[in-house]
Amino acid sequence: MQNTTEKESNYNNLDKMSVAEILKDINYEDKTVAISVSKALPQIEKLAIAITERMKAGGRLFYIGAGTSGRLGVVDASECPPTFGVPFDMVVGIIAGGDGAIRKAVEFAEDDTEQAWKDLSAYNITDKDVVVGIAASGTTPYVIGGLKAANQNKITTGCVVCNSGSPVAAEANYPVELVTGPEFLTGSTRMKAGTGQKLVLNMLTTTVMIQLGKVKGNKMVDMQLSNYKLVDRATKMVMAEIGVDEATAAELLKKNDSVRKAVDYYNQNK
CATH class of the missing domain: 1.10.8 (Helicase, Ruva Protein; domain 3)
Known part of the structure; x- marks a missing residue:
């Protein structure tokens, strides 16, 4: 496995930089994220088609992840009902450590290989559904265990990771691998990796919902009128x-x- 997300930053002496320098360099690195996503478009397409097929058959989409990755899944799932008028349980985001971990990190929650399947089972998950693991490193035990259990139960699996050749991708039927490279702040995957994952999740649910007829022309005709x-x-x-x-x-x-x-x-x- 090539773990580029943990590689040393291309920049040094960050604490001696001016504010202008810090912002310019972060912005430069952020510009590379869309290029990483574009290289993964064929993988994203396969996963989007698989999700669409399952949802047309009455299935649901589940995201599982820990930390920033888990939070991104929860955010994307929570935005589907107001945007597309779908039931709140059609796209579900599950984060290691439970909903409390959305605001406050839960120690060692991501290291439990059994918990993800327990969390998924609470939703009476079936082989009509899809489970997508989100993990910047591609090594998160919570996600690996969840995908492995889903595979054993004949449930379609996908993932969004930011390293190539990862254990998470090896467990996914439809892996999406974004090689976003070293972070500006070494190892801080809430930055480029998180941005890349967010872009992919936006693409997945928007594409799927368009395919399901939740958009007419370019308009959100089923959006909830909540404000x-x-x-x-x-x-x-x-x-x-x-x-x-x-x-x-x-x-x-x-x-x-x-x-x-x-x-x-x-x-x-x-």
């Missing part, structure tokens, strides 16, 4: 789609709770 900004956005979407005035669009949304339903209701009753 005034989103209500205003939805009102404009309805106005543009069916050519009604603002008051009519607002009334249609009030009756139907989503852009899609408002437009369908209008078309069926005009």
Whole structure:
């Protein structure tokens, strides 16, 4: 395994740099992340297709991870219901140490090889579902154990890691390997590695939801109307789609709770 995420930073004497120098060098390193993701596009495509197929058959997507990786999974999962109007348990983020670990690190939680499967089993996971392990290093025991157990139970597995040839990738049916390289701050994988993982998770769920019909044109027609900004956005979407005035669009949304339903209701009753 080539563990580049733990390699010495390309920069030294960080504590002697000016603020401008620190920011410039971090920004330079961040620019390399998108290139790493682009090289993994064929792997990302295979995983996105696999997830789409399982979800079309009624399956769910589970993310498992520890630390920053686990938090990224929880964030992506939590954003799917408001963005795409899907049930809260259609995409599930599970972090080693439980929800308390989202805010405060739980010591040694990532080292338990048995716990991930216990956490997944609490959701009555089946072979219709997909489990994606997220691990910057690709060596996290919690994730390795979870993927191994999922494979033993004939559940489709994937991963997003930031080193090549890792134990996590070896357990995944559909591995995504981003070689993001040494961090600006040596070993701080919340930086480039975390950014790369976030980009991939954005790509996966957005692509899958488009394939599942949760987007029309380029609009989030099933988004939840949970604040005034989103209500205003939805009102404009309805106005543009069916050519009604603002008051009519607002009334249609009030009756139907989503852009899609408002437009369908209008078309069926005009």
